Amino acid sequence: MIELERVAKHFGDVRAVDGITLTVRPGEFFCVLGPNAAGKTTTIKMIAGLIRPDHGHVRVGGFDLVTHPIKARACLAYVPDFPFLYEKLTPWEFLRFTGQLFGMDDEAIRTGAEDLVPRFHLAEWLHKPIDGLSHGTRQRVAIASALLHDPKVFVIDEPMVGLDPHHARVVKDILRERVDRGMTVFLSTHQTSVAEEMADRVGIIHRGRLVAEGTPSELHAQAGTNGALESAFLAITDGERTATPETPPGGRA
Amino acid sequence: MNAPRSAWEGFLLLARANGLCAWRRLGAMGGRSRLTALATALFVAAYGLIAFSLFHLGLRFVMRFPGLGSLMVERLLFLLFAFLMVLLLLSNVVIAYGNLFRNREAAFLASLPVPVEAVFTWKVLEGTILASWAFVFLVAPLLAAYGVVQRVPWHFYPFALVLVALFSAIPGAFGAATAIAVARHLDRKAFQVGTLVVVAVLVAVAARGLRTEEITDEQLEARALAVVDRLLSNTRAAQSPWLPSQWLSASIQGWGEGALRTAAFYGLVLAAHSLFLGRLACSYLAGALPAAASAVHGRASPMARWQWFRRREERRRNLAGAWAGGVVDGQPARPWLPRDHLDMALRWAGLRPETRAIIAKDARMFWRDTTQWGQTVLLFGLLAGYIINLRHFSRQLDSGFWVSLVSYLNLGACALNLATLTTRFVFPQFSLEGRRVWLIGLAPMGLQRAVQVKFWTASWTTLALTVGLTVLSGGILRLGPARILYFVAATAVMTFTLNAIATGLGVLFPNLRETQPAKIVSGFGGTLCLVLSFVYIVAAVVVLALGSPWGWREEPPHPSAAAGAWLLFVLLSVLAGWLPLRLAFVRASRPGITEVR
Numbered sequence: 001m002i003e004l005e006r007v008a009k010h011f012g013d014v015r016a017v018d019g020i021t022l023t024v025r026p027g028e029f030f031c032v033l034g035p036n037a038a039g040k041t042t043t044i045k046m047i048a049g050l051i052r053p054d055h056g057h058v059r060v061g062g063f064d065l066v067t068h069p070i071k072a073r074a075c076l077a078y079v080p081d082f083p084f085l086y087e088k089l090t091p092w093e094f095l096r097f098t099g100q101l102f103g104m105d106d107e108a109i110r111t112g113a114e115d116l117v118p119r120f121h122l123a124e125w126l127h128k129p130i131d132g133l134s135h136g137t138r139q140r141v142a143i144a145s146a147l148l149h150d151p152k153v154f155v156i157d158e159p160m161v162g163l164d165p166h167h168a169r170v171v172k173d174i175l176r177e178r179v180d181r182g183m184t185v186f187l188s189t190h191q192t193s194v195a196e197e198m199a200d201r202v203g204i205i206h207r208g209r210l211v212a213e214g215t216p217s218e219l220h221a222q223a224g225t226n227g228a229l230e231s232a233f234l235a236i237t238d239g240e241r242t243a244t245p246e247t248p249p250g251g252r253a
Numbered sequence: 254m255n256a257p258r259s260a261w262e263g264f265l266l267l268a269r270a271n272g273l274c275a276w277r278r279l280g281a282m283g284g285r286s287r288l289t290a291l292a293t294a295l296f297v298a299a300y301g302l303i304a305f306s307l308f309h310l311g312l313r314f315v316m317r318f319p320g321l322g323s324l325m326v327e328r329l330l331f332l333l334f335a336f337l338m339v340l341l342l343l344s345n346v347v348i349a350y351g352n353l354f355r356n357r358e359a360a361f362l363a364s365l366p367v368p369v370e371a372v373f374t375w376k377v378l379e380g381t382i383l384a385s386w387a388f389v390f391l392v393a394p395l396l397a398a399y400g401v402v403q404r405v406p407w408h409f410y411p412f413a414l415v416l417v418a419l420f421s422a423i424p425g426a427f428g429a430a431t432a433i434a435v436a437r438h439l440d441r442k443a444f445q446v447g448t449l450v451v452v453a454v455l456v457a458v459a460a461r462g463l464r465t466e467e468i469t470d471e472q473l474e475a476r477a478l479a480v481v482d483r484l485l486s487n488t489r490a491a492q493s494p495w496l497p498s499q500w501l502s503a504s505i506q507g508w509g510e511g512a513l514r515t516a517a518f519y520g521l522v523l524a525a526h527s528l529f530l531g532r533l534a535c536s537y538l539a540g541a542l543p544a545a546a547s548a549v550h551g552r553a554s555p556m557a558r559w560q561w562f563r564r565r566e567e568r569r570r571n572l573a574g575a576w577a578g579g580v581v582d583g584q585p586a587r588p589w590l591p592r593d594h595l596d597m598a599l600r601w602a603g604l605r606p607e608t609r610a611i612i613a614k615d616a617r618m619f620w621r622d623t624t625q626w627g628q629t630v631l632l633f634g635l636l637a638g639y640i641i642n643l644r645h646f647s648r649q650l651d652s653g654f655w656v657s658l659v660s661y662l663n664l665g666a667c668a669l670n671l672a673t674l675t676t677r678f679v680f681p682q683f684s685l686e687g688r689r690v691w692l693i694g695l696a697p698m699g700l701q702r703a704v705q706v707k708f709w710t711a712s713w714t715t716l717a718l719t720v721g722l723t724v725l726s727g728g729i730l731r732l733g734p735a736r737i738l739y740f741v742a743a744t745a746v747m748t749f750t751l752n753a754i755a756t757g758l759g760v761l762f763p764n765l766r767e768t769q770p771a772k773i774v775s776g777f778g779g780t781l782c783l784v785l786s787f788v789y790i791v792a793a794v795v796v797l798a799l800g801s802p803w804g805w806r807e808e809p810p811h812p813s814a815a816a817g818a819w820l821l822f823v824l825l826s827v828l829a830g831w832l833p834l835r836l837a838f839v840r841a842s843r844p845g846i847t848e849v850r
Contacts, residue, residue, distance in 0.1 A: 050547075071366075076366075088281075
């Protein structure tokens with residue numbers, strides 16, 4: 001459902017993403033982990049079609065993001081770490097607006113909203129302007145509106161930021177349900193516990209490269225660790241760091 | 254898979270959502286403070302009335318010139334619309350770039366299955382409206398006054414409105430095309446260098462264009478028509494048939510004078526170009542948006558083709574690489590922490606570390622924000638060009654009256670320029686800092702001290718500009734040391750006062766929700782700051798001029814009158830500047846000031 005084929009993106013002279021090849025199957029929950037500035041968000045932005053790869057191809061639902069952007073985005077939902085919301089609309093108006101952008105009719109929007117609004121506990125805020133809502137409530141509005149059109153591919157960057165434990169649980173449950181019904185999830189996070197709990201497969205991006213991927217137990221096997229996924233993550237990223245020392249020609253000792 | 258919307262449907266959805274937001278924002282403004290809404294309405298009404306009266310008086314005065322009135326009004330309108338078109342082009346480029354590539358809504362929409370034509374058309378339309386409202390605000394009273402003076406029929410007004418709307422579309426399309434080209438091909442450094450070159454060229458052209466011709470008394474008395482013709486010949490560029498401003502002026506004037514065929518012809522030329530360029534922008538240019546947006550987020554510098562630049566970047570990268578976890582000789586590399594030359598320079602001035610930190614941060618942000626220094630250079634560069642050209646007023650500079658008049662007008666022009674900059678850049682400083690309250694507001698120095706540092710930094714920096722221009726003006730007018738010193742002192746007082754007004758009102762009327770300085774300035778506080786600054790400047794210059802120690806007639810005024818005028822000027826400055834600044838310091842020291850309501 002999501003295919004990355006030798007994808008590379010350079011920011012000037014910096015290789016943000018360096019030849020990633022990855023396929024996420026339909027109905028799979030894929031989590032991507034990585035240190036800061038590893039290239040996770042750049043990868044996600046290329047999957048969402050916000051930036052174009054310098055090399056390689058990104059396909060969503062079988063459609064190339066560069067050659068068939070509209071068809072690819074029609075089966076995609078993307079929630080960034082700080083989602084944009086129209087401050088002066090109410091959550092209900094925002095839900096309707098995004099539903100209409102995806103070509104949903106009123107009936108379908110209502111049906112979708114009747115399912116999502118109670119689960120995200122948005123009823124109380126549904127008709128109040130978004131600019132008066134807390135960060136967590138905004139995050140819930142953004143996730144609900146992204147799920148409204150029943151996307152085939154759901155891409156989300158740091159979904160738990162600002163959510164209390166109760167609503168973090170709600171998001172996890174809904175995503176798991178949707179995945180069981182065939183939705184593909186591509187989730188980027190720093191929380192190894194989230195990846196461990198939710199993911200069918202985990203990928204670790206480091207310095208722009210996909211340095212490891214597999215189930216949590218496969219990653220442990222690769223890293224020679226056991227216990228929490230965090231230990232495998234630290235071993236793999238630390239190993240990458242020491243295995244490929246970038247001794248700078250002009251570096252100072 | 255859901256069916257994607259057509260471009261038109263997508264556009265309508267975006268227009269409806271944004272229209273609803275704008276309507277509610279307007280309603281919230283009125284609901285939050287009736288006083289603010291009333292003051293804004295009064296200000297708009299007073300502006301409209303005063304501007305109409307002044308334009309009306311001016312047009313009637315010019316029209317009274319025997320045989321030349323109509324011709325001069327015609328040339329003035331051509332010139333005015335040509336200048337306004339240049340300003341519109343600049344503002345459209347800046348706003349279109351921000352709206353397309355630095356806008357969260359645009360990024361949000363880019364991930365949705367909305368046709369790119371819909372997003373592009375909406376953002377360009379939004380940008381054009383934002384860039385053009387001031388133009389409409391300015392020309393509306395002028396057109397009304399022109400209509401009254403010319404005794405035009407009623408249908409002149411709706412026709413003029415349509416023409417102005419059509420005209421605004423052309424700079425809008427140009428702004429979008431330039432923004433796409435800049436985003437596609439230039440990085441920040443290259444854009445800054447390009448802006449500097451454009452500004453330098455504009456200043457050079459203005460300095461050349463403002464050069465005057467020498468005219469003798471005999472020419473003025475015996476050959477007035479020939480002299481006027483020579484003067485007007487300098488304005489012919491504004492009548493080039495290639496300029497959209499010419500089509501607008503010609504059509505408006507044609508309709509006003511009853512020449513409906515001419516008016517219709519130029520109106521149709523304008524409409525044809527507006528529609529063609531608008532259509533081109535929304536189809537061909539829209540297709541270039543995704544690639545341009547992608548380029549903004551990842552691009553090598555165009556300077557990378559030069560060897561020295563590549564070597565420098567490689568050295569930096571190597572040093573930074575050491576910091577990023579490199580190992581040298583088996584030992585962890587020391588981080589690369591280059592010396593901060595700006596901080597070292599400020600340390601020599603004996604400033605405390607927290608003061609140095611704020612000054613260095615503000616200086617860097619000023620330099621890295623091209624719009625800030627670009628507008629500063631443009632405004633003061635044009636003023637410098639004008640002042641340098643004063644030397645050509647050789648005959649007038651022999652008359653004491655003219656020297657006095659020009660010197661006080663220069664003082665006013667310099668202060669008006671400064672007021673534009675303080676309102677645009679100093680006023681929003683606190684609102685922007687308030688959003689970063691966790692950083693500066695919670696530091697031991699506190700917000701009050703931060704406000705003080707900002708006031709002094711802005712004042713001393715702008716003082717260098719204003720005093721420099723005052724000395725230049727005095728030298729060219731051959732004023733003599735005592736008189737130059739007098740104007741330097743007046744300029745200094747006005748510089749501190751204008752900075753105090755902007756800093757003070759910025760704290761008293763903060764907008765902690767907005768991240769864009771331009772939008773903070775466009776609120777009530779920013780408008781009040783600009784109006785108060787202008788009122789202060791007019792009052793101060795009039796008081797100083799009336800009590801000029803060098804007099805206006807043969808005999809200079811009594812020394813006590815001059816001293817009284819200076820005292821009144823200082824009192825006025827204290828009242829206008831010290832009071833809001835003092836209130837701001839008190840307010841900044843209160844807890845909870847940066848709470849977003």
